[in-house]
Amino acid sequence: MRDSCSRELTCIARSDPRIIILSGDIGNHMFDGFKAEFPDRFYNCGVAEANMISVAAGLALSGYRPFVYTFAAFDLTRCYEQVRIDVCFQNLPVVIIGLGGGLTYAPLGPTHYICEDISILRCLPNMTIVCPADQAEVMASLRSSLDHHGPMYIRINKKNEPCIYTGEPDFSLGRAQLIQDGNDVCIITTGVLLSEVIRAARILEERNISACVVHFHTIKPVDEIMLREVFSRFSVVVSVEEHTLPGGLGGMIAEWMIDNRIKSSDLIRIGTGDYFLTHCLSQKEARDHFGISADLIAGKIADGLNK
Amino acid sequence: MALAAKISGNKYRSFVLMSDGECNEGTVWEAVLLAPVQKLGNLIFIVDNNGWQATGRCDDIMHLNPLADKFKTFGWNSFEVDGHNFEELLNIFHSIPVDSEKPTAIIAHTVKGKGVSFMEGDNNWHYRIPTADDVTRAKAELGLE
Structure with a gap:
């Protein structure tokens, strides 16, 4: 995702001179192509994220379209006030690319991995939150950000994500994607975990459980039409996310259910635990640890259905 | 912890091992501004000054130097030392006045991967x-x- 992100930004920058990239002292060589073509449109702002977000806000106020790039763990938490006031309060078209939102950087420990990014952004007015599932969706979300007139967060993984879409994804901001239909249960997920969910659905199929899979690449604003359709059809809905349960995808759906008095369906939420990992694990090991890899997701869903 | 020692009257000193790249962060300079006001002479920063950060030379990314002078103008004692010379380092550690009201920064010049x-x-x-x-x-x- 990281490389497709830099390639796509280089591509769209050719036809849009407003695009500026700000990096927080990461992406060594990753943006070499961009820098070679647009030497005056790339700025390494150093390990100083609060200032970087303020710089982005100033650029946006001046008519540019800044893309801020660093670790998700740094470009939201170190500078939350600047994200809130400089960017969101002023409703500026700043795109914050959060590298490694989720467990991508679990090998580097709790300073570098983050499973709280969606929660802390969901409550910010004007913020749009997008979690692409694969490289094609990263590129589509970057392109769509140029037609969007407000702050946007794009949560990306590092590399080697399974490809979900064979062709160009039918991507539209705020509209969820039906990935596969099913009859017994509906699994809602977001971002790169979609590949695990698709595998979980296959495992369930072997156990004669037919699972519908829906991808909410946009968490905010949420596709309420899709939620209504899902909850009108399924008595059990499962949310699966590479994110902590408080305030994430499942939390958002639970809030929506309460607000809309949905009482006919059960919601099962699957996500990471409400604690920090204190030892370094690979992304796969960390997914296993939290029970969000395909076989463990399938097991939890089967248990939830009492089958 | 340095402030806690002052409040509680404990005699320990707090040593902070940090990097030059880390000095990009605003919070470092917030601490640098606060410590002299609180007379935290028990606080010692050791900056591993190898001149590099993640994506390049520190000086090409953020204007850090002259780092020792920056600390001085912020009200700190500051010393420069060859970070690979243990004798020099020990001499500096021994020379930091225990009852100083000024915090101390030791800029240890090092070579990455030496x-x-x-x-x-x-x-x-x-x-x-x-x-x-x-x-x-x-x-x-x-x-x-």
């Missing part, structure tokens, strides 16, 4: 994970076998 021919001066090792062979070679070059 003593390992294939690492020294190559910033790619900021990210790269050494293989088992690399570790064996590095240990041999450092006389750690």
Whole structure:
């Protein structure tokens, strides 16, 4: 995702001179192509994220379209006030690319991995939150950000994500994607975990459980039409996310259910635990640890259905 | 912790080992502004000043130097030392006045990857994970076998 992100930004920058990239002292060589073509449109702002977000806000106020790039763990938490006031309060078209939102950087420990990014952004007015599932969706979300007139967060993984879409994804901001239909249960997920969910659905199929899979690449604003359709059809809905349960995808759906008095369906939420990992694990090991890899997701869903 | 020692009357000193790249962060300078006002002479920063950060030379990314002078103008004692010379380091540690009201910054000049021919001066090792062979070679070059 990281490389497709830099390639796509280089591509769209050719036809849009407003695009500026700000990096927080990461992406060594990753943006070499961009820098070679647009030497005056790339700025390494150093390990100083609060200032970087303020710089982005100033650029946006001046008519540019800044893309801020660093670790998700740094470009939201170190500078939350600047994200809130400089960017969101002023409703500026700043795109914050959060590298490694989720467990991508679990090998580097709790300073570098983050499973709280969606929660802390969901409550910010004007913020749009997008979690692409694969490289094609990263590129589509970057392109769509140029037609969007407000702050946007794009949560990306590092590399080697399974490809979900064979062709160009039918991507539209705020509209969820039906990935596969099913009859017994509906699994809602977001971002790169979609590949695990698709595998979980296959495992369930072997156990004669037919699972519908829906991808909410946009968490905010949420596709309420899709939620209504899902909850009108399924008595059990499962949310699966590479994110902590408080305030994430499942939390958002639970809030929506309460607000809309949905009482006919059960919601099962699957996500990471409400604690920090204190030892370094690979992304796969960390997914296993939290029970969000395909076989463990399938097991939890089967248990939830009492089958 | 340095403030806690002052409040509680404990005599310990707090040593903070940090990097020059880390001095990009605003919070470092917030601490640097607060410490002299609170007369935290028990606080010692040791800056591992190797001149590199993740994506390049520190001075090409953020204007850090002259780092020792920056600390001085912020009301700190500051010393510059060869970070690879243990004798010099020990002398500096011993010379920090215990009852000073000024915090102290020791700018330890170092070379990233020093003593390992294939690492020294190559910033790619900021990210790269050494293989088992690399570790064996590095240990041999450092006389750690």
